[in-house]
Amino acid sequence: MAAGGRWRQTLVGFLCLVLPLVSLWYHGRARPTPTLVERGLMRLTSPAQHAMSGVVASLSRVFTDYVWLVGVVEENRDIRRQNEVLAGLVQDREQLRKENRRLKELLRFKGERPELQTLAAQVIAKDVSPFHRVLKVALSAGADDGLERFQPVITPAGVVGHVERALGRYAEVKLAVDSDSRIATAAVGRDVKGTLVGSGDRGDFLATFETLGEAVAPGEEQRPLEAGDMLVTSGEDERYPKGLVVGHIGEGPARQSDLGWVYPVVPSVNFRTLDLVQIVTDHISTAPLDVPR
Numbered sequence: 001m002a003a004g005g006r007w008r009q010t011l012v013g014f015l016c017l018v019l020p021l022v023s024l025w026y027h028g029r030a031r032p033t034p035t036l037v038e039r040g041l042m043r044l045t046s047p048a049q050h051a052m053s054g055v056v057a058s059l060s061r062v063f064t065d066y067v068w069l070v071g072v073v074e075e076n077r078d079i080r081r082q083n084e085v086l087a088g089l090v091q092d093r094e095q096l097r098k099e100n101r102r103l104k105e106l107l108r109f110k111g112e113r114p115e116l117q118t119l120a121a122q123v124i125a126k127d128v129s130p131f132h133r134v135l136k137v138a139l140s141a142g143a144d145d146g147l148e149r150f151q152p153v154i155t156p157a158g159v160v161g162h163v164e165r166a167l168g169r170y171a172e173v174k175l176a177v178d179s180d181s182r183i184a185t186a187a188v189g190r191d192v193k194g195t196l197v198g199s200g201d202r203g204d205f206l207a208t209f210e211t212l213g214e215a216v217a218p219g220e221e222q223r224p225l226e227a228g229d230m231l232v233t234s235g236e237d238e239r240y241p242k243g244l245v246v247g248h249i250g251e252g253p254a255r256q257s258d259l260g261w262v263y264p265v266v267p268s269v270n271f272r273t274l275d276l277v278q279i280v281t282d283h284i285s286t287a288p289l290d291v292p293r
Contacts (some may be wrong), residue, residue, distance in 0.1 A: 002121075007076075011160065012238060016181045019065060029067070029096065030163060043224070048282050057119050063198045063199065081124070083257060088220045098139065102275070102276055105156040105157075106120075106276075106278070107157060108220055109156035109278075111243075113243075113281055115241075115278070115280075116241060116280055116283045117281050117282040117283060118154075118278040118280055118281065119141060119145060119146070119147070119278070119279045119280060119281050120277070120279075121139040121140050121141040121145075121276075121277055121278075121279060122139065122140040122275070122276060122280055123137050123138070123139060123140075123275055123276070123277060124138050124139065124140045125137065125138035126138075126274070128145065129202045129203075130202070132276070133201070133202055133203060133204060133205065133271075133289045134175070134272060135175070135202075136164070136173060136174060136175060136178070136206075136272045137160075137171055137172075137173045137177075137220070137274060137277075138170060138171065138172055139153075139170070139171040139172075139173060139277065139279070140169070140170075140174070141169065141170075141171055141279065142166045142167050142168050142169045142170040142171045143166040143167055143168060143171075144168050144169050146171070146281060147163055147166040147168060147279055147281070148163065149162075149163055149164065149165065149166060150162050150239055151163045151278040151279050151281060152241065152244070152279070153173050153277050153278070153279050154244055154277065154278050154279075154280060155269055155276070155277055155278065155285050157245070157268050157269050157270070158244060158245035158246055158247065158267070158268030158269050159176050159183065159233065159240065159244050159245070159268070160173060160174045160175065160176065160268065160269050160271070160274065160277055161175040161176045161178065161181060162172045162174055162181075162239065162240075163279065171279075173277075175198065175205075175271060176196065176198055176207065176246060176267060176269075177198040177199060177200070177201075177205045177206060177207050177271070177290070178198045178200055178265060179198050179199065179200025180198070180200075181193065181196075181197070181198035181207075182195055182198075182237070183233060183237065183239075183240055183246060184196075184198070184232055184233060184234045184235065184236040184237035184239075185209060185231050185233060185246055186231070186232060186233075186234040186250075187190070187209075187224075187225055187229050187230070187231055188229070188230040188231070188232055189229075189230075190223050190224065190225060190229065192211055192225060193209050193211070193212055193234055194209050194211040194212050194260065195209070195210050195212070195235070196208075196209055196246050196265060197209075197210055205267055205271050205272075206265075207246075207247065207264075207265040207267060208262050208263060208264060209225075209231055209249065209262070209263045209265050210260065210261075210262050211224065211225075211257070211259070211260030211261045211262075211263075212259055212260055218229040224261060225249050225254075225261070225263055227248075227250060227251045228248055228249060228251065229248060229249045230245065230247075230248050231245070231246050231247050231248060231249070231265065232244060232245050232246060233246060241280060241283040246265070246267065246268060247265045247267040247268045248265070248266055248268070249263050249264070249265060249266075249268045250264035250265055251264075251265070252264035
């Protein structure tokens with residue numbers, strides 16, 4: 001019995017060693033068609049291999065997309081930085097262009113009006129109504145710079161108003177469209193004089209031109225002035241030098257008053273964009289009343 005058990009153990013050990021070698025030899029031979037075992041193994045392992053190939057391909061695509069997106073993000077950052085730099089350069093160029101234009105206008109105005117002695121000042125503050133209308137402005141010059149009340153404030157475009165108060169290095173300006181503003185005015189090329197009166201409208205920059213001539217007789221419809229006629233200072237109030245543009249007659253209807261006509265006026269100055277102004281500190285009354293249109 002013991003001998004039979006030893007032989008069985010020997011046989012089992014022999015088979016365990018020989019059978020794998022025989023299987024390797026058998027399956028390692030070149031054959032035109034796979035064996036039944038190979039076909040079975042392929043059927044068992046093919047789904048797992050296919051799934052693993054799909055997982056590897058998906059991971060490869062994800063990694064490739066990630067690397068590509070990282071590159072795109074970096075490229076976008078570089079483009080944004082370049083755009084910011086270019087935008088800054090464009091803004092600087094636009095500011096320089098505006099500054100050059102203002103200086104050219106100022107030089108041209110100084111050449112046209114050499115009799116005016118002026119002091120340049122920056123608009124440092126604006127008092128604005130709820131309707132976004134500028135009510136008054138503050139300047140970067142004041143009494144310390146020789147400014148006094150009632151001195152005219154102008155730009156190359158025309159009359160802004162006059163100095164209302166000057167203290168130290170600071171001054172306030174009453175605009176020509178203020179309800180308390182009165183400016184002696186005349187129409188260019190026409191024998192019509194009157195007063196520019198600010199409307200004080202809180203929603204817009206408006207004024208009227210009130211003529212001082214006799215009223216038109218009833219039934220007469222002819223108006224002395226037409227829309228587009230230019231208005232300039234006449235100098236008769238001894239405050240504003242003669243010949244400064246204040247605006248032009250507007251398109252709205254005119255009405256008759258006890259003394260003459262009342263016309264709507266469009267100011268020549270854009271009060272919303274005021275930046276640099278000139279204060280007339282002295283002048284010689286030699287300027288002609290008729291100025292070019």
